[in-house]
Amino acid sequence: xxxxxxxxxxxxxxxxxxxxxxxxxxxxxxxxxxxxxxxxxxxxxxxxxxxxxxxxxxxxxxxxxxxxxxxxxxxxxxxxxxxxxxxxxxxxxxxxxxxxxxxxxxxxxxxxxxxxxxxxxxxxxxxxxxxxxxxxxxxxxxxxxxxxxxxxxxxxxxxxxxxxxxxxxxxxxxxxxxxxxxxxxxxxxxxxxxxxxxxxxxxxxxxxxxxxxxxxxxxxxxxxxxxxxxxxxxxxxxxxxxxxxxxxxxxxxxxxxxxxxxx
Amino acid sequence: xxxxxxxxxxxxxxxxxxxxxxxxxxxxxxxxxxxxxxxxxxxxxxxxxxxxxxxxxxxxxxxxxxxxxxxxxxxxxxxxxxxxxxxxxxxxxxxxxxxxxxxxxxxxxxxxxxxxxxxxxxxxxxxxxxxxxxxxxxxxxxxxxxxxxxxxxxxxxxxxxxxxxxxxxxxxxxxxxxxxxxxxxxxxxxxxxxxxxxxxxxxxxxxxxxxxxxxxxxxxxxxxxxxxxxx
Ligand SMILES: Nc1ncnc2c1ncn2[C@@H]1O[C@H](COP(=O)(O)OP(=O)(O)OP(=O)(O)O)[C@@H](O)[C@H]1O
Ligand SMILES: [Mg+2]
Numbered sequence: 001x002x003x004x005x006x007x008x009x010x011x012x013x014x015x016x017x018x019x020x021x022x023x024x025x026x027x028x029x030x031x032x033x034x035x036x037x038x039x040x041x042x043x044x045x046x047x048x049x050x051x052x053x054x055x056x057x058x059x060x061x062x063x064x065x066x067x068x069x070x071x072x073x074x075x076x077x078x079x080x081x082x083x084x085x086x087x088x089x090x091x092x093x094x095x096x097x098x099x100x101x102x103x104x105x106x107x108x109x110x111x112x113x114x115x116x117x118x119x120x121x122x123x124x125x126x127x128x129x130x131x132x133x134x135x136x137x138x139x140x141x142x143x144x145x146x147x148x149x150x151x152x153x154x155x156x157x158x159x160x161x162x163x164x165x166x167x168x169x170x171x172x173x174x175x176x177x178x179x180x181x182x183x184x185x186x187x188x189x190x191x192x193x194x195x196x197x198x199x200x201x202x203x204x205x206x207x208x209x210x211x212x213x214x215x216x217x218x219x220x221x222x223x224x225x226x227x228x229x230x231x232x233x234x235x236x237x238x239x240x241x242x243x244x245x246x247x248x249x250x251x252x253x254x255x256x257x258x259x260x261x262x263x
Numbered sequence: 264x265x266x267x268x269x270x271x272x273x274x275x276x277x278x279x280x281x282x283x284x285x286x287x288x289x290x291x292x293x294x295x296x297x298x299x300x301x302x303x304x305x306x307x308x309x310x311x312x313x314x315x316x317x318x319x320x321x322x323x324x325x326x327x328x329x330x331x332x333x334x335x336x337x338x339x340x341x342x343x344x345x346x347x348x349x350x351x352x353x354x355x356x357x358x359x360x361x362x363x364x365x366x367x368x369x370x371x372x373x374x375x376x377x378x379x380x381x382x383x384x385x386x387x388x389x390x391x392x393x394x395x396x397x398x399x400x401x402x403x404x405x406x407x408x409x410x411x412x413x414x415x416x417x418x419x420x421x422x423x424x425x426x427x428x429x430x431x432x433x434x435x436x437x438x439x440x441x442x443x444x445x446x447x448x449x450x451x452x453x454x455x456x457x458x459x460x461x462x463x464x465x466x467x468x469x470x471x472x473x474x475x476x477x478x479x480x481x482x483x484x485x486x487x488x489x490x491x492x493x494x
Contacts, residue, residue: 030350143367144365146365146367147361147362147364147365147366147367148362148365150359151359151360151362154351154355154356154359155343155356155359155409156344157340157342157343157344158340158343158359158360158409159359161315161317161336161338161340162360162362164362205348205350206350209350209351209352209355209391209392209393210351210352210354210355211351211355212368214350
């Protein structure tokens with residue numbers, strides 16, 4: 001399996017993806033942002049399609065769209081309920097635009113499938129470097145804002161009382177999320193990013209009760225998912241994303257079951 | 264009396280179309296325990312938020328001594344969004360408030376600070392339990408410990424005992440009183456519970472819709488007690 005270059009590339013890239021998904025995911029779960037994450041992934045699809053239309057690498061289009069929209073969402077200071085509705089509206093618009101860009105670019109349908117569901121065959125050395133660079137960027141920014149981001153995410157009221165720069169922090173986090181969504185899409189595709197960015201962290205919180213502990217467990221669950229998915233995909237020739245999604249869901253339902261039993 | 268740490272001068276706070284209070288005057292000394300009482304909606308939380316500089320007064324001011332920097336706040340707000348599913352342990356929740364150093368991990372000194380406050384608030388046994396699963400009283404103790412972890416010199420409690428039973432609320436306030444006496448911590452305690460105020464406070468500030476009364480707790484009269492407990 002490792003004699004194939006693209007498999008080696010896929011393993012390296014997915015390892016980094018699992019690490020940042022686990023870390024960012026813990027904050028996504030604490031900040032109740034699963035829904036927004038899902039929307040960002042749809043926007044990412046649209047961005048990738050736009051990239052294809054412009055003859056750019058899809059990742060660049062994705063980065064552009066997710067970053068711009070995350071900053072816009074950060075400015076939307078509307079009430080929670082209306083916010084959900086406006087986010088849904090925005091995401092429908094972007095899905096529609098994505099389809100438009102793809103049809104205008106005259107690429108065949110398998111291209112769309114690759115963006116939506118991921119493809120490991122396409123991952124070359126340059127992509128791997130890009131994934132590593134973006135992951136490193138995310139990790140460095142996290143290290144700088146970690147304390148304050150942790151406080152704001154797990155006790156927003158306390159952080160506000162303390163006079164932390166909570167508005168700037170939420171925009172920084174949205175940008176980090178946008179970066180992570182774009183990176184993770186390289187393996188699982190934009191429709192299944194949700195699987196890596198939210199499920200491991202949502203499962204981890206039933207097993208451990210410290211922020212660092214949740215990150216470690218979430219990273220492990222994400223790693224088992226992507227590595228297992230790549231191996232099973234290699235053996236069966238079925239889509240890798242299918243296995244990753246199944247493994248993560250298994251973890252999630254096991255976590256819920258464990259929580260039930262404990263109570 | 265010892266030195267003042269804050270003085271409120273002719274304070275007036277308004278919301279659009281609504282005046283909460285005006286010409287409010289009182290001071291708070293080092294090591295003093297002040298109870299702020301008054302009926303619902305009279306402006307107790309608004310006063311606290313003005314002291315914390317989250318709201319700007321329409322007139323008057325809040326002065327700090329010797330200067331603003333010298334006064335550090337520990338604040339337990341009236342409302343907090345901690346639900347059953349809240350995952351962090353009591354210990355980790357308390358540590359959130361350590362933000363003096365910005366390293367991703369806690370320094371040894373910080374870990375000692377957390378150990379110390381956990382011991383002082385009797386939370387050792389349950390420190391690793393998720394906060395979401397703690398009882399109401401344990402939660403309030405954890406909030407208190409979080410507010411005190413960086414050793415502030417002014418502690419503000421907004422209705423911290425409101426949801427507690429008779430045993431638990433005395434336990435919590437005994438703790439607060441202990442810090443108040445041993446470390447010269449100044450305390451502002453907002454409450455509806457007059458007997459509690461009478462037991463622990465040195466002074467009281469009774470807010471009314473158009474006036475206020477301020478003085479040593481022994482001067483809180485039967486009529487005042489009746490006024491607040493009627494609501
Ligand atoms: N942000 C705000 N905008 C407009 N009006 C406000 C705002 N916050 C509070 N008020 C009003 O100011 C008044 C005082 O509110 P505050 O919360 O200070 O009362 P309180 O004494 O703390 O009451 P409670 O005992 O119920 O906690 C109320 O009439 C309230 O409706
Ligand atoms: Mg109040």
